[in-house]
Amino acid sequence: MTYCCALRLKDGLVFVSDTRTNAGVDHISVFRKLYTFGVEGERFITIQTSGNLATTQAVIGHLNNHLELGQEPNLYSVNTMFEMAELVGQTLRKVIADVTQDTHNHEQNNYYCSLLLGGQIKGSEMELYNIYPQGNFICATEDTPYFQIGESKYGKPILDRALIYEMPLDEAVRCCLISFDSTLRSNVSVGMPLDTIVYEKNSLHIPNGKRIYEEDPYFRQLSKQWSDTLRRGLQKLPIPTDDYLD
Amino acid sequence: MTYCCALRLKDGLVFVSDTRTNAGVDHISVFRKLYTFGVEGERFITIQTSGNLATTQAVIGHLNNHLELGQEPNLYSVNTMFEMAELVGQTLRKVIADVTQDTHNHEQNNYYCSLLLGGQIKGSEMELYNIYPQGNFICATEDTPYFQIGESKYGKPILDRALIYEMPLDEAVRCCLISFDSTLRSNVSVGMPLDTIVYEKNSLHIPNGKRIYEEDPYFRQLSKQWSDTLRRGLQKLPIPTDDYLD
Secondary structure: OOEEEEEEEOOEEEEEEOOEEEOOOOOEEEOOOEEEEEEOOOEEEEEEEEEOHHHHHHHHHHHHHHHHHOOOOOOOOOOOHHHHHHHHHHHHHHHHHHHHOOOOHHHHHHHOEEEEEEEEEOOOOOEEEEEOOOOOEEEOOOOOOEEEEEOOOOOHHHHHHHOOOOOOHHHHHHHHHHHHHHHHHHOOOOOOOEEEEEEEOOOOOOOOOEEEOOOOHHHHHHHHHHHHHHHHHHHHOOOOOHHHHO | OOEEEEEEEOOEEEEEEOOEEEOOOOOEEEOOOEEEEEEOOOEEEEEEEEEOHHHHHHHHHHHHHHHHHOOOOOOOOOOOHHHHHHHHHHHHHHHHHHHHOOOOHHHHHHHOEEEEEEEEEOOOOOEEEEEOOOOOEEEOOOOOOEEEEEOOOOOHHHHHHHOOOOOOHHHHHHHHHHHHHHHHHHOOOOOOOEEEEEEEOOOOOOOOOEEEOOOOHHHHHHHHHHHHHHHHHHHHOOOOOHHHOO
């Protein structure tokens, strides 16, 4: 399984992905699911992947191949983030169509994957897209400033309660990491290390990002302090009235 | 969908169930999924249900029918909670076998349901069982003092982080209600009102339980205070080091 989360906020974009892939519980590997592209000062692009690993790697492979060979259209030639979402969606649909042409209908979704695409092109706004296996997509808004793909349920409550469009990036990173920590604790199919990218609006800078390993002191402190926050918070909640115990 | 949660702790048992059933998004109803049985001073029993509503009501119907007609074995005649789990499991298996006898294999799980059974018989320990559609079951322990059935993922992180076997009952109730509040906010297929039962160890008293409606002032206060706890807790977490933002 996988968990990827992406935020499009007032001040920038935040992306976090886990790296665990599994084919059965006894075949676990580490694979990157967060890819960064871009031209410094002109455009910044991040793609996150969830689903069949061969499919996601084929999509990234085709996108890279087009860039290397200068074939049009490609990630650096499209004019808008919308055109980029169309390009990535079409690439995804084509990969799935190729691999499923001899497959029974009910087996097709074994080859599916979902993608998150976020970025900014000079002179335009930042955009964040959730791209489905069918190649169509939806766009994040101020009302719904985040998308999740993969094992999303464990980490959703903290986002639903705390995340707002106006949240500063450093606080949003903490919110996202807590969402991951909760998922990691409750589901072994999501695993460390985590890949993170934080992009500041209009910077048009391609960040290096950070890989967070199991022993990362900042992440461990965050996790421990959050557990303490919850335990203490629980104790401070008002005590149930007597009729709860009747 | 449904969310039911049951705890078996040092000091007693806690049960919370939602009441929403849905056949499609335009056919939503309120049905009780938490049933209490017992003989004051001799045995206390709670059953929670998740899955096909006709199946769950048939199981409860057969168990009640046996009690009314005095047919053996029944909930009040079995000697141990283990025998009770076997009785309930066999009843469930029989109901599913009846309704699926003319059904294709891949449609059988439309008729499945899962049950939680908890209680205490005089002279014995409290027990809590998670009973599967196949009629087999597992038993809660000190290591794993809680079970969930239905839409369990949203509400699992708070239980995994905060719940321990030694937790006092009033704190455990709060923990459970937060788990429900998180689920209610993130998934519309789980809905108010909630049914709660708190049983004190060795009391052999059949509690009335409490139904919590949308406008319940205690639950609203809990929910609001918890959101504040999380938002303030998030702000107090250590700020990410600069390399997160590179």
